[in-house]
Amino acid sequence: MSKVYMDRTDQEMYKNQLSMSQYIEKHGVFSFNYVFESGWFLLPIFFSIAMLMIYVFFIWYRDWFGKNTFIYRLLMLPTERITIYFAKLTTIMLLVLGLVTLQILLIPIEIQIVNSIIPSDFQSNFSFYHFSSFEIWGWMYPNTFTEFILIYGVGLIFVAVLFTAILIERSYGLKGILFAIVYGMVSFGIFIVPILLNEFSNGYFYSLEVFLMVIVVSIIVLGSAIWMANHLLKYKIRV
Template identity: 85%
Template structure:
Protein backbone atom coordinates (compact mmCIF):
# COMPACT_ATOMS: atom_id res chain seq x y z
CA UNK A 1 0.00 0.00 0.00
CA UNK A 2 2.82 2.40 0.86
CA UNK A 3 4.50 1.85 -2.50
CA UNK A 4 1.15 2.25 -4.27
CA UNK A 5 0.57 5.60 -2.58
CA UNK A 6 4.07 6.74 -3.52
CA UNK A 7 3.44 5.78 -7.14
CA UNK A 8 0.05 7.53 -7.05
CA UNK A 9 1.61 10.71 -5.69
CA UNK A 10 4.30 10.51 -8.34
CA UNK A 11 1.80 10.10 -11.18
CA UNK A 12 -0.39 12.96 -9.97
CA UNK A 13 2.61 15.27 -9.66
CA UNK A 14 3.68 14.49 -13.23
CA UNK A 15 0.43 15.91 -14.61
CA UNK A 16 -0.15 18.55 -11.95
CA UNK A 17 1.16 21.59 -13.84
CA UNK A 18 -0.94 20.84 -16.90
CA UNK A 19 -3.86 20.04 -14.60
CA UNK A 20 -3.60 23.46 -13.00
CA UNK A 21 -3.55 24.96 -16.49
CA UNK A 22 -6.80 23.17 -17.34
CA UNK A 23 -8.37 24.37 -14.10
CA UNK A 24 -7.24 27.92 -14.81
CA UNK A 25 -8.63 27.71 -18.34
CA UNK A 26 -12.03 26.59 -17.07
CA UNK A 27 -12.20 29.25 -14.35
CA UNK A 28 -11.10 32.15 -16.58
CA UNK A 29 -13.26 31.11 -19.53
CA UNK A 30 -16.41 30.55 -17.48
CA UNK A 31 -16.05 33.69 -15.37
CA UNK A 32 -15.43 35.83 -18.44
CA UNK A 33 -18.24 34.00 -20.21
CA UNK A 34 -20.71 34.68 -17.40
CA UNK A 35 -19.91 38.40 -17.70
CA UNK A 36 -19.96 38.48 -21.52
CA UNK A 37 -23.22 36.51 -21.84
CA UNK A 38 -24.94 38.57 -19.15
CA UNK A 39 -23.79 41.94 -20.47
CA UNK A 40 -24.60 40.86 -24.01
CA UNK A 41 -28.14 40.02 -22.98
CA UNK A 42 -28.61 43.34 -21.20
CA UNK A 43 -27.17 45.31 -24.14
CA UNK A 44 -29.54 43.58 -26.57
CA UNK A 45 -32.42 44.10 -24.17
CA UNK A 46 -31.73 47.82 -23.81
CA UNK A 47 -31.34 48.21 -27.57
CA UNK A 48 -34.60 46.41 -28.38
CA UNK A 49 -36.54 48.28 -25.70
CA UNK A 50 -35.17 51.62 -26.89
CA UNK A 51 -35.67 50.94 -30.61
CA UNK A 52 -39.20 49.56 -30.26
CA UNK A 53 -40.20 51.80 -27.35
CA UNK A 54 -41.14 48.82 -25.20
CA UNK A 55 -41.76 48.79 -21.50
CA UNK A 56 -40.16 46.08 -19.38
CA UNK A 57 -43.41 44.08 -19.22
CA UNK A 58 -43.93 44.37 -22.98
CA UNK A 59 -40.37 43.25 -23.67
CA UNK A 60 -40.65 40.25 -21.36
CA UNK A 61 -43.98 39.29 -22.89
CA UNK A 62 -42.51 39.30 -26.41
CA UNK A 63 -38.98 38.00 -25.83
CA UNK A 64 -39.15 36.14 -22.53
CA UNK A 65 -36.77 36.21 -19.60
CA UNK A 66 -33.10 35.28 -19.31
CA UNK A 67 -32.29 31.79 -18.05
CA UNK A 68 -28.97 30.66 -16.60
CA UNK A 69 -29.24 27.86 -19.12
CA UNK A 70 -28.27 30.41 -21.80
CA UNK A 71 -24.87 30.58 -20.17
CA UNK A 72 -24.64 26.82 -19.52
CA UNK A 73 -25.22 26.18 -23.23
CA UNK A 74 -22.78 28.84 -24.42
CA UNK A 75 -19.32 28.14 -25.83
CA UNK A 76 -17.79 29.95 -22.84
CA UNK A 77 -19.04 27.19 -20.55
CA UNK A 78 -18.87 24.13 -22.80
CA UNK A 79 -15.64 24.51 -24.77
CA UNK A 80 -13.24 24.47 -21.77
CA UNK A 81 -15.08 21.44 -20.37
CA UNK A 82 -14.88 19.49 -23.62
CA UNK A 83 -11.27 20.57 -24.09
CA UNK A 84 -10.38 19.29 -20.62
CA UNK A 85 -12.19 16.01 -21.31
CA UNK A 86 -10.24 15.66 -24.57
CA UNK A 87 -6.95 16.32 -22.78
CA UNK A 88 -7.72 13.68 -20.16
CA UNK A 89 -8.67 11.21 -22.90
CA UNK A 90 -5.32 11.82 -24.57
CA UNK A 91 -3.57 11.45 -21.22
CA UNK A 92 -5.11 7.98 -20.79
CA UNK A 93 -2.71 6.91 -23.57
CA UNK A 94 0.08 9.37 -22.79
CA UNK A 95 0.38 8.22 -19.17
CA UNK A 96 1.77 4.90 -20.45
CA UNK A 97 3.47 5.78 -23.73
CA UNK A 98 5.42 8.64 -22.15
CA UNK A 99 7.15 6.07 -19.95
CA UNK A 100 8.18 4.01 -22.98
CA UNK A 101 9.08 6.74 -25.45
CA UNK A 102 10.11 9.51 -23.10
CA UNK A 103 13.61 10.35 -22.01
CA UNK A 104 15.65 7.36 -20.72
CA UNK A 105 12.75 4.90 -21.23
CA UNK A 106 11.39 5.55 -17.76
CA UNK A 107 9.10 2.48 -17.77
CA UNK A 108 12.07 0.21 -17.05
CA UNK A 109 12.91 2.13 -13.90
CA UNK A 110 9.29 1.80 -12.78
CA UNK A 111 9.22 -1.93 -13.46
CA UNK A 112 12.41 -2.46 -11.45
CA UNK A 113 10.95 -0.89 -8.31
CA UNK A 114 10.75 -3.28 -5.33
CA UNK A 115 6.96 -3.61 -5.49
CA UNK A 116 4.31 -5.57 -7.32
CA UNK A 117 4.16 -4.32 -10.90
CA UNK A 118 0.38 -4.23 -10.86
CA UNK A 119 0.71 -1.36 -8.38
CA UNK A 120 1.94 0.77 -11.32
CA UNK A 121 -1.25 -0.10 -13.20
CA UNK A 122 -3.48 0.77 -10.23
CA UNK A 123 -1.58 4.01 -9.56
CA UNK A 124 -2.09 5.19 -13.15
CA UNK A 125 -5.74 4.10 -13.13
CA UNK A 126 -6.42 5.90 -9.85
CA UNK A 127 -4.64 9.00 -11.15
CA UNK A 128 -6.99 9.27 -14.12
CA UNK A 129 -10.06 8.88 -11.93
CA UNK A 130 -8.81 11.43 -9.41
CA UNK A 131 -8.14 13.94 -12.18
CA UNK A 132 -11.64 13.47 -13.58
CA UNK A 133 -13.36 13.71 -10.21
CA UNK A 134 -11.23 16.74 -9.32
CA UNK A 135 -12.45 18.64 -12.39
CA UNK A 136 -16.06 17.68 -11.72
CA UNK A 137 -15.78 18.81 -8.08
CA UNK A 138 -14.23 22.10 -9.16
CA UNK A 139 -17.09 22.68 -11.60
CA UNK A 140 -19.61 22.17 -8.82
CA UNK A 141 -17.85 24.84 -6.78
CA UNK A 142 -17.82 27.25 -9.72
CA UNK A 143 -21.56 27.12 -10.47
CA UNK A 144 -22.74 29.14 -7.39
CA UNK A 145 -20.10 31.80 -8.10
CA UNK A 146 -21.22 32.04 -11.73
CA UNK A 147 -24.84 32.35 -10.62
CA UNK A 148 -23.83 35.31 -8.45
CA UNK A 149 -21.98 36.92 -11.35
CA UNK A 150 -25.07 36.65 -13.56
CA UNK A 151 -27.34 37.91 -10.78
CA UNK A 152 -25.11 40.93 -10.24
CA UNK A 153 -25.43 41.99 -13.90
CA UNK A 154 -28.98 41.03 -14.89
CA UNK A 155 -31.80 42.50 -12.77
CA UNK A 156 -34.08 40.00 -11.06
CA UNK A 157 -37.08 41.10 -13.15
CA UNK A 158 -35.31 40.04 -16.35
CA UNK A 159 -34.33 36.52 -15.33
CA UNK A 160 -35.88 33.36 -14.04
CA UNK A 161 -35.42 32.33 -10.44
CA UNK A 162 -32.48 29.97 -10.80
CA UNK A 163 -30.85 28.08 -7.96
CA UNK A 164 -27.94 25.66 -7.79
CA UNK A 165 -30.28 22.67 -7.66
CA UNK A 166 -31.76 23.53 -11.06
CA UNK A 167 -28.53 22.43 -12.74
CA UNK A 168 -29.71 18.84 -12.50
CA UNK A 169 -32.35 19.64 -15.11
CA UNK A 170 -29.57 20.14 -17.70
CA UNK A 171 -28.65 16.99 -19.61
CA UNK A 172 -24.91 17.70 -19.66
CA UNK A 173 -24.85 18.14 -15.89
CA UNK A 174 -26.70 14.88 -15.36
CA UNK A 175 -23.78 13.12 -17.06
CA UNK A 176 -21.06 15.03 -15.23
CA UNK A 177 -22.59 14.83 -11.79
CA UNK A 178 -25.41 12.27 -11.37
CA UNK A 179 -27.90 13.23 -8.66
CA UNK A 180 -28.14 9.73 -7.14
CA UNK A 181 -25.43 7.49 -5.76
CA UNK A 182 -26.53 4.63 -8.03
CA UNK A 183 -26.18 6.79 -11.14
CA UNK A 184 -22.83 8.07 -9.91
CA UNK A 185 -21.52 4.51 -9.52
CA UNK A 186 -22.99 3.56 -12.90
CA UNK A 187 -21.57 6.46 -14.93
CA UNK A 188 -18.15 6.65 -13.35
CA UNK A 189 -17.94 2.89 -13.05
CA UNK A 190 -18.33 2.68 -16.82
CA UNK A 191 -15.58 5.29 -17.14
CA UNK A 192 -13.31 3.28 -14.83
CA UNK A 193 -13.89 0.13 -16.88
CA UNK A 194 -13.19 1.99 -20.12
CA UNK A 195 -9.87 3.31 -18.81
CA UNK A 196 -8.91 -0.11 -17.43
CA UNK A 197 -9.61 -1.77 -20.80
CA UNK A 198 -7.59 0.89 -22.64
CA UNK A 199 -4.70 0.43 -20.19
CA UNK A 200 -4.73 -3.32 -20.72
CA UNK A 201 -4.94 -2.89 -24.49
CA UNK A 202 -1.84 -0.66 -24.33
CA UNK A 203 0.03 -3.30 -22.35
CA UNK A 204 -1.00 -5.94 -24.91
CA UNK A 205 0.38 -3.76 -27.71
CA UNK A 206 3.58 -3.15 -25.75
CA UNK A 207 3.99 -6.86 -25.05
CA UNK A 208 3.50 -8.26 -28.55
CA UNK A 209 4.72 -5.52 -30.89
CA UNK A 210 2.99 -5.10 -34.25
CA UNK A 211 0.73 -8.11 -33.85
CA UNK A 212 -0.13 -6.71 -30.43
CA UNK A 213 -2.01 -3.87 -32.14
CA UNK A 214 -4.39 -6.37 -33.72
CA UNK A 215 -4.72 -8.35 -30.48
CA UNK A 216 -5.39 -5.16 -28.53
CA UNK A 217 -8.15 -4.11 -30.96
CA UNK A 218 -9.77 -7.55 -30.77
CA UNK A 219 -9.53 -7.47 -26.98
CA UNK A 220 -11.14 -4.04 -26.84
CA UNK A 221 -13.99 -5.12 -29.11
CA UNK A 222 -14.57 -8.30 -27.11
CA UNK A 223 -14.65 -6.35 -23.85
CA UNK A 224 -17.15 -3.90 -25.34
CA UNK A 225 -19.25 -6.79 -26.64
CA UNK A 226 -19.33 -8.53 -23.26
CA UNK A 227 -20.26 -5.26 -21.53
CA UNK A 228 -23.23 -4.42 -23.78
CA UNK A 229 -24.39 -8.06 -24.20
CA UNK A 230 -27.18 -7.76 -21.56
CA UNK A 231 -28.47 -4.55 -23.17
CA UNK A 232 -28.53 -6.15 -26.62
CA UNK A 233 -30.15 -9.28 -25.20
CA UNK A 234 -32.91 -7.21 -23.63
CA UNK A 235 -33.40 -5.23 -26.84
CA UNK A 236 -33.64 -8.35 -29.03
CA UNK A 237 -36.04 -9.98 -26.55
CA UNK A 238 -38.38 -6.94 -26.79
CA UNK A 239 -37.93 -5.95 -23.18
CA UNK A 240 -38.46 -9.46 -21.78
CA UNK A 241 -36.28 -8.76 -18.72
CA UNK A 242 -37.14 -6.42 -15.86
CA UNK A 243 -35.01 -3.29 -15.46
CA UNK A 244 -33.48 -4.69 -12.28
CA UNK A 245 -32.55 -7.91 -14.06
CA UNK A 246 -30.87 -5.98 -16.87
CA UNK A 247 -29.02 -3.86 -14.32
CA UNK A 248 -27.77 -6.94 -12.47
CA UNK A 249 -26.63 -8.56 -15.72
CA UNK A 250 -24.79 -5.39 -16.72
CA UNK A 251 -23.23 -5.28 -13.24
CA UNK A 252 -22.00 -8.88 -13.55
CA UNK A 253 -20.61 -8.26 -17.04
CA UNK A 254 -18.92 -5.09 -15.80
CA UNK A 255 -17.22 -7.00 -13.01
CA UNK A 256 -16.09 -9.64 -15.50
CA UNK A 257 -14.69 -7.03 -17.92
CA UNK A 258 -12.92 -5.08 -15.17
CA UNK A 259 -11.61 -8.21 -13.45
CA UNK A 260 -10.31 -9.68 -16.71
CA UNK A 261 -8.64 -6.37 -17.62
CA UNK A 262 -6.79 -6.32 -14.30
CA UNK A 263 -5.89 -10.03 -14.51
CA UNK A 264 -4.54 -9.72 -18.07
CA UNK A 265 -2.61 -6.57 -17.16
CA UNK A 266 -1.09 -8.27 -14.12
CA UNK A 267 -0.07 -11.29 -16.24
CA UNK A 268 1.52 -9.10 -18.91
CA UNK A 269 3.41 -6.97 -16.41
CA UNK A 270 4.75 -10.05 -14.64
CA UNK A 271 5.61 -12.37 -17.51
CA UNK A 272 5.58 -10.57 -20.87
CA UNK A 273 7.14 -7.17 -20.30
CA UNK A 274 10.83 -7.62 -19.59
CA UNK A 275 13.38 -5.14 -18.29
Protein backbone atom coordinates in the same frame (compact mmCIF):
# COMPACT_ATOMS: atom_id res chain seq x y z
CA MET B 1 -23.68 35.82 -22.48
CA SER B 2 -24.87 38.23 -19.79
CA LYS B 3 -23.17 41.19 -21.45
CA VAL B 4 -24.60 40.30 -24.86
CA TYR B 5 -28.09 40.04 -23.38
CA MET B 6 -27.83 43.40 -21.60
CA ASP B 7 -26.35 45.17 -24.63
CA ARG B 8 -29.13 43.82 -26.84
CA THR B 9 -31.73 44.75 -24.24
CA ASP B 10 -30.45 48.31 -23.85
CA GLN B 11 -30.28 48.84 -27.62
CA GLU B 12 -33.78 47.56 -28.30
CA MET B 13 -35.35 49.41 -25.36
CA TYR B 14 -33.68 52.65 -26.49
CA LYS B 15 -34.47 52.13 -30.20
CA ASN B 16 -38.12 51.17 -29.75
CA GLN B 17 -38.76 53.22 -26.60
CA LEU B 18 -39.86 50.17 -24.65
CA SER B 19 -40.41 50.06 -20.93
CA MET B 20 -38.99 47.21 -18.88
CA SER B 21 -42.33 45.42 -18.66
CA GLN B 22 -42.93 45.82 -22.41
CA TYR B 23 -39.53 44.38 -23.26
CA ILE B 24 -40.02 41.42 -20.91
CA GLU B 25 -43.48 40.79 -22.33
CA LYS B 26 -42.02 40.75 -25.85
CA HIS B 27 -38.76 38.83 -25.31
CA GLY B 28 -39.05 37.19 -21.92
CA VAL B 29 -36.50 37.27 -19.11
CA PHE B 30 -32.92 36.05 -19.06
CA SER B 31 -32.42 32.47 -17.91
CA PHE B 32 -29.18 30.80 -16.88
CA ASN B 33 -30.15 28.18 -19.49
CA TYR B 34 -28.73 30.58 -22.08
CA VAL B 35 -25.34 30.32 -20.40
CA PHE B 36 -25.54 26.60 -19.75
CA GLU B 37 -26.53 25.73 -23.33
CA SER B 38 -23.94 27.99 -24.93
CA GLY B 39 -20.59 26.96 -26.33
CA TRP B 40 -18.85 29.13 -23.73
CA PHE B 41 -20.09 26.76 -21.05
CA LEU B 42 -20.10 23.38 -22.82
CA LEU B 43 -16.93 23.55 -24.93
CA PRO B 44 -14.52 23.85 -21.96
CA ILE B 45 -16.15 20.76 -20.42
CA PHE B 46 -15.84 18.75 -23.64
CA PHE B 47 -12.30 20.05 -24.11
CA SER B 48 -11.39 18.86 -20.60
CA ILE B 49 -12.92 15.44 -21.30
CA ALA B 50 -10.93 15.23 -24.55
CA MET B 51 -7.72 16.13 -22.70
CA LEU B 52 -8.41 13.40 -20.14
CA MET B 53 -8.92 10.89 -22.95
CA ILE B 54 -5.56 11.88 -24.45
CA TYR B 55 -3.95 11.65 -21.02
CA VAL B 56 -5.15 8.02 -20.70
CA PHE B 57 -2.60 7.22 -23.43
CA PHE B 58 -0.05 9.86 -22.47
CA ILE B 59 0.23 8.58 -18.88
CA TRP B 60 1.70 5.33 -20.25
CA TYR B 61 3.53 6.35 -23.42
CA ARG B 62 5.41 9.26 -21.84
CA ASP B 63 7.15 6.69 -19.58
CA TRP B 64 8.31 4.74 -22.64
CA PHE B 65 9.11 7.56 -25.03
CA GLY B 66 10.17 10.24 -22.57
CA LYS B 67 13.74 11.48 -22.33
CA ASN B 68 14.82 9.01 -19.63
CA THR B 69 12.45 6.05 -20.38
CA PHE B 70 11.06 6.32 -16.88
CA ILE B 71 9.08 3.08 -17.28
CA TYR B 72 12.21 0.97 -16.68
CA ARG B 73 12.80 2.61 -13.33
CA LEU B 74 9.16 2.04 -12.41
CA LEU B 75 9.29 -1.64 -13.39
CA MET B 76 12.43 -2.19 -11.28
CA LEU B 77 10.83 -0.89 -8.09
CA PRO B 78 10.75 -3.55 -5.32
CA THR B 79 6.98 -3.95 -5.47
CA GLU B 80 4.36 -5.73 -7.50
CA ARG B 81 4.25 -4.28 -11.02
CA ILE B 82 0.45 -4.24 -11.02
CA THR B 83 0.78 -1.40 -8.48
CA ILE B 84 1.89 0.83 -11.37
CA TYR B 85 -1.31 -0.05 -13.22
CA PHE B 86 -3.50 0.77 -10.22
CA ALA B 87 -1.60 4.01 -9.55
CA LYS B 88 -2.19 5.26 -13.08
CA LEU B 89 -5.82 4.13 -13.01
CA THR B 90 -6.36 5.97 -9.73
CA THR B 91 -4.74 9.09 -11.19
CA ILE B 92 -7.19 9.16 -14.11
CA MET B 93 -10.21 8.66 -11.85
CA LEU B 94 -9.02 11.41 -9.48
CA LEU B 95 -8.63 13.77 -12.43
CA VAL B 96 -12.19 12.94 -13.58
CA LEU B 97 -13.61 13.53 -10.11
CA GLY B 98 -11.53 16.70 -9.87
CA LEU B 99 -13.15 18.01 -13.06
CA VAL B 100 -16.60 17.19 -11.68
CA THR B 101 -15.82 18.87 -8.36
CA LEU B 102 -14.45 21.96 -10.11
CA GLN B 103 -17.73 22.38 -12.00
CA ILE B 104 -19.70 22.20 -8.73
CA LEU B 105 -17.49 24.93 -7.25
CA LEU B 106 -17.73 27.14 -10.35
CA ILE B 107 -21.52 27.09 -10.81
CA PRO B 108 -22.40 29.27 -7.77
CA ILE B 109 -19.66 31.71 -8.77
CA GLU B 110 -21.01 31.90 -12.32
CA ILE B 111 -24.54 32.48 -11.02
CA GLN B 112 -23.26 35.36 -8.89
CA ILE B 113 -21.49 36.87 -11.92
CA VAL B 114 -24.75 36.73 -13.88
CA ASN B 115 -26.58 38.33 -10.96
CA SER B 116 -24.04 41.15 -10.81
CA ILE B 117 -24.47 41.98 -14.52
CA ILE B 118 -28.20 41.46 -15.10
CA PRO B 119 -30.78 43.22 -12.88
CA SER B 120 -33.07 40.86 -11.00
CA ASP B 121 -36.13 42.22 -12.87
CA PHE B 122 -34.73 40.81 -16.12
CA GLN B 123 -33.96 37.38 -14.69
CA SER B 124 -35.94 34.23 -14.13
CA ASN B 125 -35.60 32.57 -10.75
CA PHE B 126 -32.76 30.08 -11.18
CA SER B 127 -30.92 28.11 -8.51
CA PHE B 128 -28.21 25.49 -8.42
CA TYR B 129 -30.79 22.70 -8.16
CA HIS B 130 -32.25 23.48 -11.58
CA PHE B 131 -29.23 21.87 -13.21
CA SER B 132 -30.62 18.38 -12.57
CA SER B 133 -33.02 18.97 -15.49
CA PHE B 134 -30.16 19.14 -18.03
CA GLU B 135 -29.17 15.86 -19.69
CA ILE B 136 -25.41 16.40 -19.59
CA TRP B 137 -25.66 17.44 -15.96
CA GLY B 138 -27.49 14.19 -15.18
CA TRP B 139 -24.57 12.24 -16.62
CA MET B 140 -21.94 14.19 -14.73
CA TYR B 141 -23.91 14.37 -11.47
CA PRO B 142 -26.24 11.36 -11.09
CA ASN B 143 -29.20 11.81 -8.75
CA THR B 144 -28.65 8.57 -6.81
CA PHE B 145 -25.63 6.71 -5.49
CA THR B 146 -26.54 3.69 -7.63
CA GLU B 147 -26.51 5.81 -10.80
CA PHE B 148 -23.18 7.31 -9.70
CA ILE B 149 -21.64 3.85 -9.29
CA LEU B 150 -23.02 2.71 -12.66
CA ILE B 151 -21.91 5.74 -14.68
CA TYR B 152 -18.47 6.18 -13.15
CA GLY B 153 -18.03 2.41 -12.85
CA VAL B 154 -18.48 2.14 -16.62
CA GLY B 155 -15.90 4.90 -17.01
CA LEU B 156 -13.49 3.02 -14.75
CA ILE B 157 -13.93 -0.17 -16.78
CA PHE B 158 -13.41 1.74 -20.04
CA VAL B 159 -10.12 3.20 -18.77
CA ALA B 160 -9.00 -0.19 -17.41
CA VAL B 161 -9.64 -1.84 -20.79
CA LEU B 162 -7.71 0.94 -22.57
CA PHE B 163 -4.80 0.53 -20.15
CA THR B 164 -4.69 -3.21 -20.81
CA ALA B 165 -4.89 -2.62 -24.56
CA ILE B 166 -1.90 -0.28 -24.29
CA LEU B 167 0.06 -2.94 -22.40
CA ILE B 168 -0.83 -5.50 -25.08
CA GLU B 169 0.56 -3.17 -27.74
CA ARG B 170 3.70 -2.56 -25.67
CA SER B 171 4.19 -6.30 -25.17
CA TYR B 172 3.80 -7.51 -28.76
CA GLY B 173 4.92 -4.57 -30.89
CA LEU B 174 3.20 -4.12 -34.24
CA LYS B 175 1.19 -7.32 -33.79
CA GLY B 176 0.09 -5.94 -30.46
CA ILE B 177 -1.88 -3.18 -32.19
CA LEU B 178 -4.12 -5.78 -33.81
CA PHE B 179 -4.33 -7.81 -30.60
CA ALA B 180 -5.26 -4.66 -28.65
CA ILE B 181 -8.03 -3.75 -31.10
CA VAL B 182 -9.45 -7.30 -30.98
CA TYR B 183 -9.26 -7.31 -27.19
CA GLY B 184 -11.09 -3.97 -27.00
CA MET B 185 -13.83 -5.18 -29.34
CA VAL B 186 -14.28 -8.44 -27.42
CA SER B 187 -14.49 -6.57 -24.10
CA PHE B 188 -17.07 -4.19 -25.54
CA GLY B 189 -19.05 -7.09 -26.97
CA ILE B 190 -19.13 -8.90 -23.62
CA PHE B 191 -20.15 -5.71 -21.85
CA ILE B 192 -23.21 -5.07 -24.04
CA VAL B 193 -24.45 -8.69 -23.97
CA PRO B 194 -27.11 -8.00 -21.26
CA ILE B 195 -28.45 -5.01 -23.20
CA LEU B 196 -28.63 -6.99 -26.44
CA LEU B 197 -30.33 -9.91 -24.67
CA ASN B 198 -32.95 -7.59 -23.29
CA GLU B 199 -33.52 -5.95 -26.68
CA PHE B 200 -33.80 -9.19 -28.64
CA SER B 201 -36.07 -10.77 -26.01
CA ASN B 202 -38.50 -7.80 -26.27
CA GLY B 203 -38.13 -6.88 -22.62
CA TYR B 204 -38.41 -10.47 -21.33
CA PHE B 205 -36.09 -9.75 -18.39
CA TYR B 206 -37.01 -7.58 -15.41
CA SER B 207 -35.03 -4.39 -14.88
CA LEU B 208 -33.41 -5.89 -11.79
CA GLU B 209 -32.31 -8.94 -13.79
CA VAL B 210 -30.75 -6.75 -16.49
CA PHE B 211 -29.04 -4.70 -13.79
CA LEU B 212 -27.59 -7.83 -12.16
CA MET B 213 -26.38 -9.12 -15.54
CA VAL B 214 -24.69 -5.78 -16.18
CA ILE B 215 -22.97 -6.01 -12.79
CA VAL B 216 -21.78 -9.56 -13.53
CA VAL B 217 -20.35 -8.74 -16.98
CA SER B 218 -18.80 -5.56 -15.58
CA ILE B 219 -16.96 -7.60 -12.97
CA ILE B 220 -15.88 -10.08 -15.66
CA VAL B 221 -14.57 -7.35 -18.00
CA LEU B 222 -12.82 -5.41 -15.22
CA GLY B 223 -11.41 -8.54 -13.60
CA SER B 224 -10.10 -9.88 -16.91
CA ALA B 225 -8.53 -6.50 -17.74
CA ILE B 226 -6.69 -6.42 -14.40
CA TRP B 227 -5.63 -10.08 -14.65
CA MET B 228 -4.33 -9.65 -18.18
CA ALA B 229 -2.50 -6.44 -17.27
CA ASN B 230 -0.88 -8.18 -14.31
CA HIS B 231 0.20 -11.08 -16.53
CA LEU B 232 1.68 -8.77 -19.17
CA LEU B 233 3.53 -6.65 -16.63
CA LYS B 234 4.99 -9.74 -14.96
CA TYR B 235 5.90 -11.97 -17.87
CA LYS B 236 5.79 -10.06 -21.16
CA ILE B 237 7.25 -6.62 -20.51
CA ARG B 238 10.96 -6.98 -19.88
CA VAL B 239 13.37 -4.45 -18.43
